[in-house]
Amino acid sequence: MAEWLVERGIGEDRAILVDGDTILAARVCWREPWRAGAVALARLDHRQRGTRRGAVVLPDGTVAQIDALPPELTEGSTLAVRITRMALAERGRFKLAQCRPAGPAAPAPAPALPATLAETGLPVRVLGALDRDFDRAGWDQLDEEAASGTIDFGRGALTISPTPAMTTIDIDGAPPLVPLALASVPALAAALARLDLGGSVAIDFPGLESRADRQAVDRALEAALAQRGWRGERTALNGFGLVQLVSRLERPSLLARHAFHPARAAAHALLRRAERVAEPGALLLVANPAVLALIDASLEAELARRSGRVVRREPRAGLALHAGFAQATVP
Numbered sequence: 001m002a003e004w005l006v007e008r009g010i011g012e013d014r015a016i017l018v019d020g021d022t023i024l025a026a027r028v029c030w031r032e033p034w035r036a037g038a039v040a041l042a043r044l045d046h047r048q049r050g051t052r053r054g055a056v057v058l059p060d061g062t063v064a065q066i067d068a069l070p071p072e073l074t075e076g077s078t079l080a081v082r083i084t085r086m087a088l089a090e091r092g093r094f095k096l097a098q099c100r101p102a103g104p105a106a107p108a109p110a111p112a113l114p115a116t117l118a119e120t121g122l123p124v125r126v127l128g129a130l131d132r133d134f135d136r137a138g139w140d141q142l143d144e145e146a147a148s149g150t151i152d153f154g155r156g157a158l159t160i161s162p163t164p165a166m167t168t169i170d171i172d173g174a175p176p177l178v179p180l181a182l183a184s185v186p187a188l189a190a191a192l193a194r195l196d197l198g199g200s201v202a203i204d205f206p207g208l209e210s211r212a213d214r215q216a217v218d219r220a221l222e223a224a225l226a227q228r229g230w231r232g233e234r235t236a237l238n239g240f241g242l243v244q245l246v247s248r249l250e251r252p253s254l255l256a257r258h259a260f261h262p263a264r265a266a267a268h269a270l271l272r273r274a275e276r277v278a279e280p281g282a283l284l285l286v287a288n289p290a291v292l293a294l295i296d297a298s299l300e301a302e303l304a305r306r307s308g309r310v311v312r313r314e315p316r317a318g319l320a321l322h323a324g325f326a327q328a329t330v331p
């Protein structure tokens with residue numbers, strides 16, 4: 001039976017849904033305070049005339065969009081709100097968090113990752129520091145796919161790109177086009193859960209002239225999505241090769257975290273590698289200065305505590321963000 005495995009990392013919680021040694025789905029949490037499920041007392045900053053929408057100010061000054069406002073609530077009033085979608089970064093803009101009135105609910109932090117995973121009805125197991133289940137299941141490969149946005153599937157490759165409007169998936173490969181489109185479907189369906197892709201997703205299939213061929217791809221996609229338990233709305237494959245998927249969006253995908261916060265994603269990956277260094281000696285973190293700058297004193301102290309080692313740094317400006325490494329050194 002599939003089960004969720006959780007790693008409580010340094011500055012980051014990671015989860016994978018595994019069946020044997022295969023990763024079916026993944027989630028990452030950077031422990032942001034205003035994640036979905038958090039409840040707080042907020043001040044109504046303004047409401048849009050003629051609607052039930054507006055904006056509230058959360059206790060730390062963060063602004064969030066709100067929907068379903070009671071008609072009698074006036075600007076400046078205080079109300080309990082529940083976060084339904086955390087804030088999202090995008091190229092060139094920033095989407096505010098979204099919330100709704102929470103009625104009489106008391107303020108509470110967002111549920112921890114294991115608690116949210118328990119809502120799926122599947123078993124959840126939090127791993128110990130010495131467990132290597134993530135490594136056996138292929139976490140590093142998944143993380144690389146999220147960083148590159150490229151997934152090979154034998155006959156071709158998926159190129160996945162987050163845009164301000166939606167996530168786009170382009171299918172590249174050599175003709176014949178019908179076998180290429182059909183071969184891409186299992187990889188597409190798997191990528192949605194493995195990269196935690198939600199919201200609006202546009203898929204650009206190879207152009208297929210025959211209606212019968214397009215219907216065959218539609219049937220294959222419908223079956224693959226159903227097998228993966230995907231929930232949402234889907235358009236049929238049109239004459240231009242486009243399909244749009246729309247599903248619930250509560251948090252950034254693995255892909256979005258790498259695309260819009262690449263240095264921070266690289267810093268978390270470096271801390272994870274450092275925690276797993278087996279050789280004796282002090283820990284040396286070698287990375288791009290932008291990556292090391294995001295490993296603050298508290299994160300470094302946590303690494304030192306978990307490893308029982310002295311931590312040293314060596315910035316190298318010529319290294320790519322994700323090319324950093326950790327190794328043991330002797331005095």
